[in-house]
Amino acid sequence: MTGSALTRYLAGRVAQAVGVLWAAFTVTFVVLYLLPSDPVALQLGAAGIETDKLTPEQLAQVEAQYGLDQPVLAQYWHYLTGALHGDFGTSFAQGLPVSQLIGERVGTTLTLSLVAGALSLVAGTTLAWLAAYVRWRPLRLFLSRLPSVGASFPQFFIALLLIQLLSFSLAWLPATGDRGWQTLVMPALTIALLTGSMLAQVLMRSFDDTLQQPYITTARATGLSRAAVQLTHAFRNAALPAMTILGVLVAQTVTSAIVVETVFTRDGVGRLAQQAVLAQDVPVVLGVVTLAAAVFVAVNLVVDLLYPLLDPRIVHTPKVSRS
Amino acid sequence: MTLSLTREDTALALEPPDDEPGGRRAALAARLRTLARRPGFLLASLFLLFVLVSAFVPQLFSGYDPYATAPKDRLLPPSLTHPFGTDDIGRDLWSRMLTGSGLTIRATLVALLIAVVVGLVLGVVSGFFMGLTDSVIMRFADVLLAVPGLLLALAIVTALGFGTIPVAVAVGVGIVPGFARTTRAEVLRVRTLPYVEAARTGGASWLRILVRHVLPNSWGPVAVLAVLDTGVAIIAIASLSFLGFGAAPPAAEWGSLIAGGRNFMITAPWVSLLPGLFVAATVLALNHVSKTLQEPAR
Numbered sequence: 001m002t003g004s005a006l007t008r009y010l011a012g013r014v015a016q017a018v019g020v021l022w023a024a025f026t027v028t029f030v031v032l033y034l035l036p037s038d039p040v041a042l043q044l045g046a047a048g049i050e051t052d053k054l055t056p057e058q059l060a061q062v063e064a065q066y067g068l069d070q071p072v073l074a075q076y077w078h079y080l081t082g083a084l085h086g087d088f089g090t091s092f093a094q095g096l097p098v099s100q101l102i103g104e105r106v107g108t109t110l111t112l113s114l115v116a117g118a119l120s121l122v123a124g125t126t127l128a129w130l131a132a133y134v135r136w137r138p139l140r141l142f143l144s145r146l147p148s149v150g151a152s153f154p155q156f157f158i159a160l161l162l163i164q165l166l167s168f169s170l171a172w173l174p175a176t177g178d179r180g181w182q183t184l185v186m187p188a189l190t191i192a193l194l195t196g197s198m199l200a201q202v203l204m205r206s207f208d209d210t211l212q213q214p215y216i217t218t219a220r221a222t223g224l225s226r227a228a229v230q231l232t233h234a235f236r237n238a239a240l241p242a243m244t245i246l247g248v249l250v251a252q253t254v255t256s257a258i259v260v261e262t263v264f265t266r267d268g269v270g271r272l273a274q275q276a277v278l279a280q281d282v283p284v285v286l287g288v289v290t291l292a293a294a295v296f297v298a299v300n301l302v303v304d305l306l307y308p309l310l311d312p313r314i315v316h317t318p319k320v321s322r323s
Numbered sequence: 324m325t326l327s328l329t330r331e332d333t334a335l336a337l338e339p340p341d342d343e344p345g346g347r348r349a350a351l352a353a354r355l356r357t358l359a360r361r362p363g364f365l366l367a368s369l370f371l372l373f374v375l376v377s378a379f380v381p382q383l384f385s386g387y388d389p390y391a392t393a394p395k396d397r398l399l400p401p402s403l404t405h406p407f408g409t410d411d412i413g414r415d416l417w418s419r420m421l422t423g424s425g426l427t428i429r430a431t432l433v434a435l436l437i438a439v440v441v442g443l444v445l446g447v448v449s450g451f452f453m454g455l456t457d458s459v460i461m462r463f464a465d466v467l468l469a470v471p472g473l474l475l476a477l478a479i480v481t482a483l484g485f486g487t488i489p490v491a492v493a494v495g496v497g498i499v500p501g502f503a504r505t506t507r508a509e510v511l512r513v514r515t516l517p518y519v520e521a522a523r524t525g526g527a528s529w530l531r532i533l534v535r536h537v538l539p540n541s542w543g544p545v546a547v548l549a550v551l552d553t554g555v556a557i558i559a560i561a562s563l564s565f566l567g568f569g570a571a572p573p574a575a576e577w578g579s580l581i582a583g584g585r586n587f588m589i590t591a592p593w594v595s596l597l598p599g600l601f602v603a604a605t606v607l608a609l610n611h612v613s614k615t616l617q618e619p620a621r
Contacts, residue, residue: 023466031478152607154558156565157599164592251471258473259562274566277481285481289474297469
């Protein structure tokens with residue numbers, strides 16, 4: 001690939017990602033502002049103002065204060081230009097800037113996501129590797145069935161089960177809170193059970209394919225042990241398809257955070273989203289959804305751009321399947 | 324002309340007739356017999372049947388009123404009279420859970436109906452007309468896929484308000500893109516097949532080709548996806564209800580029932596854990612059945 005072709009490819013791919021993000025923001029805005037509910041009453045209700053008790057003049061004044069008297073298009077433009085500068089407006093329920101609310105909580109969620117991600121990576125790879133290595137059929141079958149079982153449990157159930165077991169029965173870990181590493185263990189386990197299972201499912205399939213390849217037979221013929229071949233020769237190629245679901249895994253971690261942070265009362269972005277929906281706090285919901293979409297789009301972009309570097313057989317495919 | 328008739332027509336043309344030995348019906352019966360001999364599959368199917376029946380006629384399986392309170396019977400552990408125990412105001416948890424099945428299973432069916440109908444229409448239009456229409460619809464599906472599922476559902480619930488139906492709509496819209504894409508891929512495959520060409524040469528209108536030939540032959544993978552997504556939809560609906568966006572109390576949904584028991588976890592863990600186990604068992608059984616059905620016939 002020549003330099004200019006690469007530049008053009010990169011520019012096109014980045015522009016596409018920006019376009020998708022803009023469209024995601026717009027769809028969310030349309031959903032939040034144009035659905036049959038009365039946005040004015042909804043948002044004033046979130047701010048603790050009862051619309052029935054106001055005189056028309058007062059109502060008009062309050063609407064003007066929150067910018068609700070503007071035409072929808074003007075509001076959309078206001079939010080869009082604001083979002084480009086990292087400003088998502090003011091929370092109706094808490095009266096603070098949305099960016100500040102998210103900024104204060106993003107660290108907690110990021111820590112949890114990273115720990116859960118590391119955990120699911122280790123558990124998912126180990127499980128897939130074992131399932132490919134074990135020869136005894138019953139155990140092999142058991143190991144290969146584990147991920148689909150792990151992905152079947154609702155996360156709130158796993159979370160409550162862990163609390164009951166590790167906090168109330170054994171008293172090893174605190175049930176709630178976000179201070180200290182002890183509070184990270186159960187939330188991370190809950191998320192990693194699902195994401196690790198998803199990862200293991202993909203890895204198992206690609207291990208099966210990779211181990212059929214002739215170069216594996218060659219490596220075995222040189223006298224290497226099965227474990228060594230699987231660890232070095234097979235793993236690097238088997239891990240490539242798993243890269244493509246990285247975006248899906250990150251998205252799953254973010255959405256898991258909503259349930260998990262609510263159950264374990266951790267003050268993160270997920271719990272902020274849950275409280276914002278309960279209070280029908282539209283700007284906060286818009287901010288959190290846009291942030292999540294941005295993370296998802298960015299991860300997919302990075303995976304798309306890195307994939308040809310990791311697998312030189314691919315010159316550059318304009319589209320790596322995303323879901 | 325009805326769709327089912329059309330399907331028989333095309334099936335007859337392609338496969339051996341039903342009454343001959345080794346015909347389609349015989350093969351299906353043989354396959355069902357093989358499946359019935361697998362204890363895991365049988366158990367899962369029976370459990371799902373029980374969940375479905377008890378969701379629509381809960382009074383068959385429980386003698387208690389799910390809303391009748393009995394303050395002196397509060398937080399009783401599971402026993403023969405109360406299989407799942409009682410909650411904090413003495414309501415029988417088993418009958419509340421079966422009533423909850425009613426709302427949750429109905430919500431799941433509504434979500435799937437939305438996803439299948441909207442996805443089918445979008446996919447068929449997209450795949451059949453191609454060109455600009457196709458690009459617009461598929462880019463829209465891409466955008467919906469760029470907002471992680473549960474978050475899109477949160478936005479929809481914020482706008483629609485809380486309750487069983489808004490939650491069902493939110494979850495249904497979230498899984499529409501997958502259905503649209505699958506249908507489109509199938510329509511694109513079917514429309515190049517010789518019998519479509521033959522029909523077109525025969526002078527059939529595009530509407531007739533669509534209804535008689537393309538649609539009946541492309542809905543198979545969509546049905547498979549619907550079965551696969553049922554478990555996903557149940558978890559999503561139960562999660563949203565657990566987060567407090569479902570039906571208002573005293574109505575019981577699986578999610579809100581489990582959430583309500585959290586306050587008594589130390590003294591009465593069964594109030595949360597037994598309904599949770601029931602939801603987990605349902606999803607597990609559903610996934611097992613759909614996995615077994617997907618295995619190639621041996």
